[in-house]
Amino acid sequence: xxxLKLDGVSRDFDVSRPWLNRVIxxxxxxxxxxxxxxxxxxxxxxxLALVGExxxxxxxxxxxxxxxxxxxxxxxxxxxxxxxxIFQDPYASLNPxxxxxxxxxxxxxxxxxxxxxxxxxxQVGLAPDDGEKYPHEFSGGQRQRISxxxxxxxxxxxxxxxxxxxxxxxxxxxxxxxxxxxxxKRLGLTYLFISHNLAVVSQVAxxxxxxxxxxxxxxxxxxxxxxRPRHPYTRMLLDAVPDxxxxxxxxxxxxxxxxxxxxxxxxxxxNPRCPYANERCRAEVPALxxxxxxxxxxxxxx
Amino acid sequence: MxxxxxxxxxxxxxxxGVLTAVDAISFSIAPGEVLGVVGESGxxxxxxxxxVIRLLEPPGRVASGEIRLEGRRIDNLPHDEMRxxxxxxxxxxxxxxxxxxxxxxxxxxxxxxxxxxxxPGVDARARALGLLKEVGIPAPEARYNAYPHQxxxxxxxxxxxxxxxxxxxxxxxxxxxxxxLDVSIQAQIIALLQRVARDHGAxxxxxTHDMGVIxxxxxxxxxxxxxxxxxxxxxHDVIHAPKHPYTIGLMGSIPxxxxxxxxxxxxxxxMPRLNAxxxxxxxNPRCPRRFERCLAERPDLLxxxxxxxxxxxxxxx
Amino acid sequence: xxxxxxxxxxxxxxxxxxxxxxxxxxxxxxxxxGALLAPWVSPQDPFDMGGLNLNDAxxxxxxxxxxxxxxxxxxxxxxxDILSTILHGARIxxxxxxxxxxxxxxxxxxxxxxxxxxxxxxDAVIMRIADVQLSFPAILIALLIDGVARVAxxxxxxxxLAIPVLVLAIGFAGWVQYARTVRGSTMVERQKEYVQAxxxxxxxxxxxxxxxxxxNVLGPVLVIGTIHIATAIITEATLSFLGVGVPATRPSxxxxxxxxxxxxxxxxxxxxVFPGLALIVLVLSVNLLGDWLRDALNPKLR
Numbered sequence: 001x002x003x004l005k006l007d008g009v010s011r012d013f014d015v016s017r018p019w020l021n022r023v024i025x026x027x028x029x030x031x032x033x034x035x036x037x038x039x040x041x042x043x044x045x046x047x048l049a050l051v052g053e054x055x056x057x058x059x060x061x062x063x064x065x066x067x068x069x070x071x072x073x074x075x076x077x078x079x080x081x082x083x084x085x086i087f088q089d090p091y092a093s094l095n096p097x098x099x100x101x102x103x104x105x106x107x108x109x110x111x112x113x114x115x116x117x118x119x120x121x122x123q124v125g126l127a128p129d130d131g132e133k134y135p136h137e138f139s140g141g142q143r144q145r146i147s148x149x150x151x152x153x154x155x156x157x158x159x160x161x162x163x164x165x166x167x168x169x170x171x172x173x174x175x176x177x178x179x180x181x182x183x184x185k186r187l188g189l190t191y192l193f194i195s196h197n198l199a200v201v202s203q204v205a206x207x208x209x210x211x212x213x214x215x216x217x218x219x220x221x222x223x224x225x226x227x228r229p230r231h232p233y234t235r236m237l238l239d240a241v242p243d244x245x246x247x248x249x250x251x252x253x254x255x256x257x258x259x260x261x262x263x264x265x266x267x268x269x270x271n272p273r274c275p276y277a278n279e280r281c282r283a284e285v286p287a288l289x290x291x292x293x294x295x296x297x298x299x300x301x302x
Numbered sequence: 303m304x305x306x307x308x309x310x311x312x313x314x315x316x317x318x319g320v321l322t323a324v325d326a327i328s329f330s331i332a333p334g335e336v337l338g339v340v341g342e343s344g345x346x347x348x349x350x351x352x353x354v355i356r357l358l359e360p361p362g363r364v365a366s367g368e369i370r371l372e373g374r375r376i377d378n379l380p381h382d383e384m385r386x387x388x389x390x391x392x393x394x395x396x397x398x399x400x401x402x403x404x405x406x407x408x409x410x411x412x413x414x415x416x417x418x419x420x421x422p423g424v425d426a427r428a429r430a431l432g433l434l435k436e437v438g439i440p441a442p443e444a445r446y447n448a449y450p451h452q453x454x455x456x457x458x459x460x461x462x463x464x465x466x467x468x469x470x471x472x473x474x475x476x477x478x479x480x481x482x483l484d485v486s487i488q489a490q491i492i493a494l495l496q497r498v499a500r501d502h503g504a505x506x507x508x509x510t511h512d513m514g515v516i517x518x519x520x521x522x523x524x525x526x527x528x529x530x531x532x533x534x535x536x537x538h539d540v541i542h543a544p545k546h547p548y549t550i551g552l553m554g555s556i557p558x559x560x561x562x563x564x565x566x567x568x569x570x571x572x573m574p575r576l577n578a579x580x581x582x583x584x585x586n587p588r589c590p591r592r593f594e595r596c597l598a599e600r601p602d603l604l605x606x607x608x609x610x611x612x613x614x615x616x617x618x619x
Numbered sequence: 620x621x622x623x624x625x626x627x628x629x630x631x632x633x634x635x636x637x638x639x640x641x642x643x644x645x646x647x648x649x650x651x652x653g654a655l656l657a658p659w660v661s662p663q664d665p666f667d668m669g670g671l672n673l674n675d676a677x678x679x680x681x682x683x684x685x686x687x688x689x690x691x692x693x694x695x696x697x698x699x700d701i702l703s704t705i706l707h708g709a710r711i712x713x714x715x716x717x718x719x720x721x722x723x724x725x726x727x728x729x730x731x732x733x734x735x736x737x738x739x740x741x742d743a744v745i746m747r748i749a750d751v752q753l754s755f756p757a758i759l760i761a762l763l764i765d766g767v768a769r770v771a772x773x774x775x776x777x778x779x780l781a782i783p784v785l786v787l788a789i790g791f792a793g794w795v796q797y798a799r800t801v802r803g804s805t806m807v808e809r810q811k812e813y814v815q816a817x818x819x820x821x822x823x824x825x826x827x828x829x830x831x832x833x834x835n836v837l838g839p840v841l842v843i844g845t846i847h848i849a850t851a852i853i854t855e856a857t858l859s860f861l862g863v864g865v866p867a868t869r870p871s872x873x874x875x876x877x878x879x880x881x882x883x884x885x886x887x888x889x890x891x892v893f894p895g896l897a898l899i900v901l902v903l904s905v906n907l908l909g910d911w912l913r914d915a916l917n918p919k920l921r
Binding site: 063066067068083084085087088089092093094095096097106107110113147150155200 | 811813815816817818819820821822831834835887
Binding site: 200 | 342370454455456485486487488489492495511512513514515517518537538541542551552555556557558559560561563564565566567568569570572573596
């Protein structure tokens with residue numbers, strides 16, 4: 001029984017121009033499909049990562065799961081007791097007018113959990129005295145710890161982490177990632193980890209889902225994805241990561257940019273940039289079969 | 303040397319005392335060379351870039367030191383002289399392409415304006431079109447009269463690079479040029495920067511927190527911490543054989559793509575605030591290898607194999 | 620200890636820095652203190668008909684040879700001591716001003732919070748009402764409300780309720796500026812992650828608005844409110860001058876100016892000039908205080 005199951009979940013946003021403008025200029029409504037029929041499962045104790053570039057829909061999926069948005073279609077089934085979320089921006093995640101102890105106490109009070117504020121703070125490497133201070137007295141990394149403390153105070157089984165370290169310096173990121181890994185082992189947590197940074201993901205994830213244009217294009221165990229990526233977009237993404245090892249391998253930056261989300265390409269969304277696209281790719285959206293959503297792979301062409 | 307900086311100190315007088323954001327740093331960039339300046343937030347790398355082009359926000363000011371461009375001192379020039387140098391000899395690329403371009407003017411107009419300001423009499427339009435083609439804007443004639451908001455982020459950054467190149471500068475200062483871009487676009491821009499530096503013989507000061515970008519683009523790199531340069535050397539040496547404990551910790555904490563999960567090295571604590579910089583070596587509270595001298599004396603850049611590291615571990619015996 | 624911390628605080632520092640502000644503050648303190656303590660401080664109770672001496676009517680200020688020391692600023696047509704009438708009048712003016720602003724604030728901040736947080740139709744309706752109201756001058760709106768009250772209530776009843784009706788009238792005239800500012804700030808805060816975190820915890824919208832959003836949008840409101848007090852006092856003075864403000868039995872500074880106006884051209888200038896000067900000083904010092912507050916609270920100037 002998976003802890004979380006998404007079945008054909010989509011989410012549309014109405015980005016039409018104001019009514020008056022539409023009437024005068026005779027424009028139709030504009031609907032942006034941010035998430036398009038996404039399905040996957042997460043099992044207890046694992047870390048599933050969703051990667052992709054900006055606008056691919058990964059953050060929207062996170063918010064759908066946690067309940068901040070309602071799905072336009074599809075079902076989300078959660079078998080656990082509680083879930084919590086950690087956000088990207090350490091400066092906007094904490095109410096600047098509240099003391100830290102009140103911020104961490106909010107879920108305890110409201111959800112009636114059995115944690116105490118000093119326990120929650122110690123768990124993330126802060127001192128109980130820090131509860132008296134305000135968020136602006138802390139650095140970015142420390143604020144992220146406070147966010148984690150707040151999330152854990154709600155005694156969740158499942159934690160949705162939306163780019164939790166993207167706004168942090170590299171050395172602070174290491175501290176937070178190590179902390180999150182320790183907490184996962186100690187408390188038996190399940191994570192959904194959203195990120196655009198493939199290197200970070202390779203260090204934290206058990207399974208990885210690659211998203212492009214609101215769809216999952218590849219979903220595989222991390223080891224497999226990073227050693228033998230199959231979808232052309234995954235390959236391009238891995239290729240584009242700057243090579244710190246300086247192995248000197250020649251890189252071919254992929255041409256083109258992400259198309260306008262209001263005017264998606266027909267068929268497979270990646271076809272304008274894909275070197276293997278054929279007629280079928282331009283006509284038919286590939287289904288996620290055998291971990292990959294790509295006609296060329298299914299047909300054995302690559 | 304295209305750029306020579308010697309003992310540059312930048313300070314911010316505040317109500318509670320003087321804050322030193324950059325403390326007596328020295329470095330140089332040769333013609334056609336890309337020097338990476340890497341560091342975490344608060345290290346002073348952006349401030350260094352701003353100090354070189356004299357765009358520091360008051361009350362920040364250059365308190366001491368010398369900056370020489372092609373041998374000529376520019377840190378003490380009057381404002382109108384400096385304005386001529388900026389743009390003509392030095393081109394700048396900032397992080398956010400959205401705010402670097404004026405949304406009210408077409409990109410063609412902005413390019414022409416910059417070209418004519420510094421190279422009057424030249425065929426501005428032809429040169430602008432040439433630049434757009436060079437930075438990889440497809441069908442430049444068609445897009446010449448487009449406005450910045452009609453371009454995507456990556457394309458806008460290319461236009462910003464074209465603007466920086468407009469007057470054939472000798473030095474380009476790029477402050478986090480790829481941070482706001484997606485990974486796939488980032489790769490394209492990095493390649494473009496490299497090519498442009500090579501083709502135009504311009505020196506580039508590449509400021510970023512992303513070591514990966516530096517590995518791909520730069521020949522030498524300076525690592526900054528708490529307003530000082532703690533290590534400087536060839537990129538390959540600094541990345542694969544770092545000499546300063548901070549650089550060692552930094553390299554260890556950078557996640558790399560691998561199929562094996564490893565625990566990342568973490569440096570305890572965080573960079574000191576400007577009003578609380580420790581005595582002696584600023585890294586000493588966090589350094590696993592500190593000893594008494596580190597707490598008392600601030601180390602200068604000392605030779606360490608082929609690099610320079612500001613660390614007493616490398617003091618001559 | 621506490622006083623020392625207050626003294627060191629940013630606000631206090633910027634306060635001490637500006638001599639204009641210190642003078643304004645002292646003046647305001649004088650005016651407000653005098654006004655509030657009028658019944659105890661004023662030399663005479665000008666509304667006690669028994670204590671008036673008609674023979675002392677039309678006495679010029681004390682420094683004139685015909686004046687008396689007992690009446691430092693002279694007397695009016697009924698022998699009332701001008702200084703006392705000013706103190707009592709200022710009390711009424713200030714009281715009405717502050718009460719009206721509090722009412723305005725309550726109405727405007729609530730409307731702004733609801734409008735900014737919920738958006739959609741609610742926002743559209745509230746903002747259209749605000750837009751319509753803005754096309755009328757505040758005085759006209761106050762006159763309208765007051766006029767309706769006069770018709771609705773009998774003469775005597777109206778006199779009794781005159782001051783509350785006035786407070787309501789001026790209050791209604793001024794809510795829009797608060798609503799707009801708060802709406803803008805609310806729309807910004809609503810997007811921030813700390814609000815989303817509260818939603819994930821499961822807090823209800825009302826609780827989020829009051830405990831999370833409100834403290835963060837109040838800053839500009841304070842500044843607007845202080846300056847609004849000055850405007851409210853002037854509005855009340857105008858209405859009283861026109862004869863539709865406070866009843867004649869409890870004159871405010873505006874009423875005093877009106878009464879004194881009749882005697883201006885027959886040479887008894889002090890009856891109208893001194894209340895006028897008092898009004899100017901009161902309003903000016905409140906305004907200056909508001910200016911300083913705005914600058915002091917502006918983080919960019921600190």
